Amino acid sequence: MDWYDGHARGLPWRVGPADRRAGVRPDPYRVWLSEVMLQQTTVAAVREKFRRFTEIWPDVRSLAAAEDAQVMAEWAGLGYYARARNLLQCARVVANDLGGRFPETREGLLALPGIGPYTAAAIAAIAFDRPETVVDGNVERVVARLFDVDTPLPKAKPELTRLAGLLTPQARPGDHAQAMMDLGATICTPRSPACGICPLMASCAARATGRAADLPRKAEKKPKPVRLGIAYVARRSDGALLLETRPERGLLGGMLGWPGSDWGESPEAAPPVAAEWTVLGGDVRHTFTHFHLRLAVEVASVDLDCRPERGTFVPARDFRPSSLPTVMRKVWAIAGPALTHL
DNA sequence: GATGCGTGGCT
DNA sequence: TAGCCAAGCAT
Known part of the structure; x- marks a missing residue:
C-alpha cells in the first residue's frame, strides 16, 4: 500500500490514493464502464474510448437511452463486440429496474449482463470499497510468482484465487486491488519483471529461485487455422x-x-x-x-x-x-x- | 472444462 | 515476421 501511495498510475477513471483517502468516492458508472472496456484490453486502447463514451454518455441513464447502432459504432475498433451489446443491456437494467444505481455487492453485480467474477469483484472493491478479492491477469501473475506456483493456467486459477484472498485486507480493499494490478502492469510484468525495484522483492518465492520470469506457466495454445x-x-x-x-x-x-x-x-x-x-x-x-x-x-x-x-x-x-x-x-x-x- | 470471441503493441 | 499478451465473459 505504501508503494501504491507513491506509484499509482494516473488513470481517467481512477480516484487516486490521496483523494481516495481524503474521502472522495469514485463514480460507479465510470468504474463499471472502464472495467468492461478493460476486459482483455490494454489501458492504452481504452483511454480514448473511455473519454468519448463519457463525453457522449456521462451517466448510466443517458447510455441506457442511446441508440444501439451508435453505441456499436463508438465501440468499433475495441474488439470483443459482445461487450458492447452486454454494456447496453446492463445499462438498461440499471436505469430501468434498479433506479439508476448499480448494486453494491459482488453477488448483485454478478447477476448483470457482461459482469463476471472479475468485474463484479473489481466494481464492489473499487467503487464501493468492499473487501472482495480481485483476480485478473496481473494478479494471477503477481501471486503465481509471490508463492512460486508451478501449476499451469487455467488449472491454477482456483489456487491463485485462494492465495490472492489471503492478501486481501479489510482496510482500503479498493486501493489494494488497484495496487496489485498496477504492480503487475508496471513492475511484475510478463516478460522481464523489474524485480530489483519491486516492493515485494524480499517476500517473493519465485524471485528467490530466479524463476519469476517463467511464471505463471500456461497451457499450450492451439494453432490458428x-x-x-x-x-x-x-x-x-x-x-x-x-x-x-x-x-x-x-x-x-x-x-x-x-x-x-x-x-x-x-x-x-x-x-x-x-x-x-x-x-x-x-x-x-x-x-x-x-x-x-x-x-x-x-x-x-x-x-x-x-x-x-x-x-x-x-x-x-x-x-x-x-x-x-x-x-x-x-x-x-x-x-x-x-x-x-x- | 472447453470453446468462441478482437485488437494493437511489443519482442 | 510471427507469437505473445492485455483489468474476461457467455455459452
Missing part, C-alpha cells in the same frame, strides 16, 4: 456505399460490415448485387482470436436504381470508416482508393 473469404464493396453513382449490419450473435455480431462470402476453406462467391465486379490485387489479412483470415476484395460501381439482394446503401456523408470493426476498415483501406479509379 487460415480461413478465406471475399468482401464486396459497391459504390452507387451518388457515392452511397453498400453495407450491412451483421447478425446479433457470433463474430463481429451487431457490427457494420461489407457484404461478403462466408469465411472458410473454399468460400463461394456471393455478390450482393448484380454488377461488373473488379477483383483487387492485394488481399486483406487479419487475425482474430481463433483464426487467420485472408480476404479477397472486389469492387463495383452500380446504378442509382439498382436493387441489391443484401445490405443497405449508406449515403457518403454518413459513412465513417471509424465505425467499422478493424477487419472491415482494412477492406475499405484498399477498396476506397480503387473505387476512385473505377
Whole structure:
C-alpha cells in the first residue's frame, strides 16, 4: 500500500490514493464502464474510448437511452463486440429496474449482463470499497510468482484465487486491488519483471529461485487455422456505399460490415448485387482470436436504381470508416482508393 | 472444462 | 515476421 501511495498510475477513471483517502468516492458508472472496456484490453486502447463514451454518455441513464447502432459504432475498433451489446443491456437494467444505481455487492453485480467474477469483484472493491478479492491477469501473475506456483493456467486459477484472498485486507480493499494490478502492469510484468525495484522483492518465492520470469506457466495454445473469404464493396453513382449490419450473435455480431462470402476453406462467391465486379490485387489479412483470415476484395460501381439482394446503401456523408470493426476498415483501406479509379 | 470471441503493441 | 499478451465473459 505504501508503494501504491507513491506509484499509482494516473488513470481517467481512477480516484487516486490521496483523494481516495481524503474521502472522495469514485463514480460507479465510470468504474463499471472502464472495467468492461478493460476486459482483455490494454489501458492504452481504452483511454480514448473511455473519454468519448463519457463525453457522449456521462451517466448510466443517458447510455441506457442511446441508440444501439451508435453505441456499436463508438465501440468499433475495441474488439470483443459482445461487450458492447452486454454494456447496453446492463445499462438498461440499471436505469430501468434498479433506479439508476448499480448494486453494491459482488453477488448483485454478478447477476448483470457482461459482469463476471472479475468485474463484479473489481466494481464492489473499487467503487464501493468492499473487501472482495480481485483476480485478473496481473494478479494471477503477481501471486503465481509471490508463492512460486508451478501449476499451469487455467488449472491454477482456483489456487491463485485462494492465495490472492489471503492478501486481501479489510482496510482500503479498493486501493489494494488497484495496487496489485498496477504492480503487475508496471513492475511484475510478463516478460522481464523489474524485480530489483519491486516492493515485494524480499517476500517473493519465485524471485528467490530466479524463476519469476517463467511464471505463471500456461497451457499450450492451439494453432490458428487460415480461413478465406471475399468482401464486396459497391459504390452507387451518388457515392452511397453498400453495407450491412451483421447478425446479433457470433463474430463481429451487431457490427457494420461489407457484404461478403462466408469465411472458410473454399468460400463461394456471393455478390450482393448484380454488377461488373473488379477483383483487387492485394488481399486483406487479419487475425482474430481463433483464426487467420485472408480476404479477397472486389469492387463495383452500380446504378442509382439498382436493387441489391443484401445490405443497405449508406449515403457518403454518413459513412465513417471509424465505425467499422478493424477487419472491415482494412477492406475499405484498399477498396476506397480503387473505387476512385473505377 | 472447453470453446468462441478482437485488437494493437511489443519482442 | 510471427507469437505473445492485455483489468474476461457467455455459452
